[in-house]
Amino acid sequence: MPKLSLVVPVHKVQGYLPECLDSVLGQDCTDFEIIAVDDCSPDGSGAILDEYAKRDSRIRVIHLTENVGLGRARNAGLEKATGEYVLFLDSDDTLSDGALSAIHDRLEATGNPEILVFDYARTYWNGSVRPNMRADLLKEDGPDVFSLAERPRLLDLLQIVWNKAYRRDFVTRAGLTFPPGYYEDAPWTFRSLISAERIAVLDRVCVHYRQRREGGNILKTVSRKHFDVFDQYRRVFDHLDAHEELAQWRGPLFRKMVDHYLTVLERPGRLPQDARAEFFHRAAADYRARVPKGFSRPAGGRGHKYGILERDAYAAMVSVLAAAKFRRRVRTSTRTALNRSKRGAMGAFYQSQLRLPLEEDLVLFSAYWSRSVSCNPAAIDAELARLAPRMRRVWAVHAEHVAKVPKGVRVVRVGSREYWAAVARAKYLVNNVNFPDSVVKREGQIHVQTHHGTPLKSMGLDQQKFPASTDMNFDKLLKRCDRWDYSISSNRFSTVIWERVYPCSYTTLETGYPRNDVLANATWGDVRAARAALGLADGAKAFLYMPTHREYQPGFTPPLDLARLADELGPDVTVLVRGHYFYGSSPHVSELRRTGRIVDVSGHARVEELYLAADALITDYSSAMFDYAVLDRPIISYVPDWDVYSAVRGTYFDLLQEPPGAVATTQAELLRLLASGDYDSPETAERRDVFRRRFCEFDDGHAAERVVRRVFLGEEELLPVVRFDERRHVPTPAEALTADQAEEPVAS
Structure with a gap:
């Protein structure tokens, strides 16, 4: 049995999921399992989970057949957990380095409490990190283990489940499950804290809480879904009603409820305008039905809002919120003036x-x-x-x-x-x-x-x-x-x-x-026409050389001797050179063009015609490799400065380990590959096949049609992608030369 089970619910997070999983799998503590729950995600998240599970036996994947929401997806994972402790990690968040070791050690040091509460920090797209504003509540002062009655201010922490480790037998004994809805963390958090007899804290940031710009969070959407908060607090107070021994928590939880309702009302961008009055009146009804005897409202402006809610005085609340809105408007007046000035400049x-x-x-x-x-x-x-x-x-x-x-x-x-x-x-x-x-x-x-x-x-x-x-x-x-x-x-x-x-x-x-599309659908006639437009003789071999832009170089200086390359390959080989469009006209290329040993195609209008004409592509880090792979022709990666390029610009995979074909890191090695024909071998063909299946998976010749039908004609379903092994074979230049006019490309 592992010490820790991490339940990770997953839905529409394919852009963040690898980082989340890597943050767990890279921990120095290995005594854990991951229960990943694919909540019928419509994107590629499920496939990402399966790929990770194949590589690491500590990951178990559950694929739900329908979307059930965050809470019930957590329940599905909880049922499969086998660890002594259960942690919940949202799939767009990450663990900090060493987090699991710190959690594991703290659990052992405190005698395995029922709940361990640890810290988190908010992270933003620009790399900034904001600490938890209530981190002071996690100071490890006083007894290592305590009940909530001894440290009741822990209720003032954000109502979340993923900053805690829960002993699994305690979860079972307390009957804890997540209800449906959008504020499902509230009843779980409150019920667990008031029920636990032994709680400990860890004053260390263990979770990086991603603040997503694009939404993905109910708190950042205008919706009637915020009415779900009423059902969640009904569950909290139903639990209190059923457990008289917990009556002391009615006052603190009433205050949490009212604060939560006011937060929903006060925050802009949550409730639709036509739903605000209805929400207020329901909040007022809950206030009057649940206010404990002898309850004292907080002091100051907050207490004034409590009083307005108790009187169900919506007009008064509107006035208070309007005054706050006016103050915000004054604070942003300078920015608004600047925006108007910019618009005027247009x-x-x-x-x-x-x-x-x-x-x-x-x-x-x-x-x-x-x-x-x-x-x-x-x-x-x-x-x-x-x-x-x-x-x-x-x-x-x-x-x-x-x-x-x-x-x-x-x-x-x-x-x-x-x-x-x-x-x-x-x-x-x-x-x-x-x-x-x-x-x-x-x-x-x-x-x-x-x-x-x-x-x-x-x-x-x-x-x-x-x-x-x-x-x-x-x-x-x-x-x-x-x-x-x-x-x-x-x-x-x-x-x-x-x-x-x-x-x-x-x-x-x-x-x-x-x-x-023009590559996937090309015929022998298209190939012949492309070569004829470049003046390539029948039977002549053409290598297309397309190096990419390097930020650390001021101009286009090819990292190989093109004249020598042409000489070594002989008169029956033409080298087509296309500089990156950032460089424009280059004196270096112009000089080589005058020698007649290469053809400068930097100004050629359609790069697709160059692809069709070439027998093979020589490139480095250019995206040309992904497009040319559609043709299933040899690709040679000439990367003499891989270490520098990958360090300065950063890359998403190691081109030396996952190339589309042959690899050369020196000019001598490149010349040997080209002269010997080793650039086109069974081994390089196998690499190319793997590369094509990964990067050309949707390039079946119907991409433009899919875009037009979806965007401009309003068709909801995209045309199905032709299976990889059923796609048309595009003729090579040699095949096009000998093709009969009646022949058509066939499936490969």
Whole structure:
């Protein structure tokens, strides 16, 4: 029997769940088990639990067949617990380092009490940590073990269950279970504390309580669900009525009840406006029905509110709350003035357009900071034209890039009146990066964030851990992300990362990347056409070299000798070089282009055509590897500076251990791989298959259609993803060369 059982209920937390589980499994104390309860989570949380359980026998997973809520999910875990003590850990929170050892040692030192209360701290997206304001109540002064009567102020701690370890035989003896509802912690917390005879405290932060920006907490939502608090306190007082020996707690728990009701009333953003009076009158009824004889109201303003509630004087309470609201308004007047000033800077014309109705059939696209018509937005644009030709499609492009826009594409120049009119009035805004801070998200507008690659390098809030890689203002970043309605994901790996590093209230669409549809659906004719457009001779082998941006390098200096590479590979091999778009035109690349030994394709409009033309890809940390893998062709990872890159930028997995194919860390090693053909071997093919199944799982050629049907046509269910082994085989350049015109790609 383990000493500790940790019950972890799980629902829609795939972005945070790995961190939670890692915080437990990484503890130096190993005398524990995890009972993880998948509360019929609609995201990938259940699969994450199963993956962890396969790797660690201390994890037991329960999959519920229906969503039962937090309390009853905890009950399901509690029934399976076998430890001497039970702890509850919410699946978006984490344990601090050494927490379980500290809990274990304190339990032993205090003679295994019925309840051990330990400390916690709130953690925020920006890395800040706020201590528990009532941590003073956990000072280990006086007797090691005591009853609540000896330290009644413990009732003033937050009404939570996850800051305590409960002896399991005590839980059984006291008949403790979680009721249904949204304030289920209150009856459990109060019943356990007043029933226990032996309590101990641990003055140490053991839990990091995540404060999520995007909600996920009933306390941060406007809803009638807050009326659940009445049922929970009914349970508390029913328990007191059934146990005369606990009568001494009626007064303290009455005060807790009233304070809780007032908190719900006072906090903005909880009760709907049309429900406030009803809530107040129900609270007043509970007050008068349960007030103990001889009860003395607290002093000061709090006591005044008690009196208003006792008299059921709703008008008086409205006046009190209005005065408090006015004071808050005065405190924020400076900030409001600043916001108005910023809005004024946007221009009177934009302001006037924001007052006009949205144009329901207008879609505004942008890609790569309005540099081009490309990537996922371009693929969605094309599919929208096919499925919903009634929609008006417009692209935002900077003036200096307009000349490169394909014919037939309607353009508005960034900064023009037409641009601001489109930004203000388009029903839909689609981008693979964020729109500028000056863009206002209007009620009714729909923003689609497509992203532009699967992340190997750290992104979003994770970049805070690597300050050398960015000078980003993360508060502004999240405000931009708050505008998203949909986030497009190409695989579950990305979904988990996006939801954690961009913690905002959007809906994830696991559709695959629309830009990869052209790869998944390519025919031999498409491959031939792509090679012909680049002037590649029939039978010539083409390697596409695509290094990525490095924050610690000021310009594009390829980490290999391209001229030597071309010479070593011989005249029948062409090296296509595409520098990262951050670099623009490079004198170094221009010189190599003049030698004729390489072809600079940095300015090629569609990278997808380069993928189709190439026999193999040479890259480092670029997201190109994830897209090119759709073609199931060889990928060589040339990573001579892996240690530096991973330390400066941070990465989500070890590319040396989980590559999409062959790996070279020196130019000599790369040349050997290419010259010998070892880059395309059974071993590298096996690595590529594992990589493809992980990162190309939704890229079946129908991603753009899924996005259009869900976002623009309102279809609730996404098209099913074609099973991996049933997808079409995309011809290689060699196969395309010998293909008969009547041949069609077949399933691989």
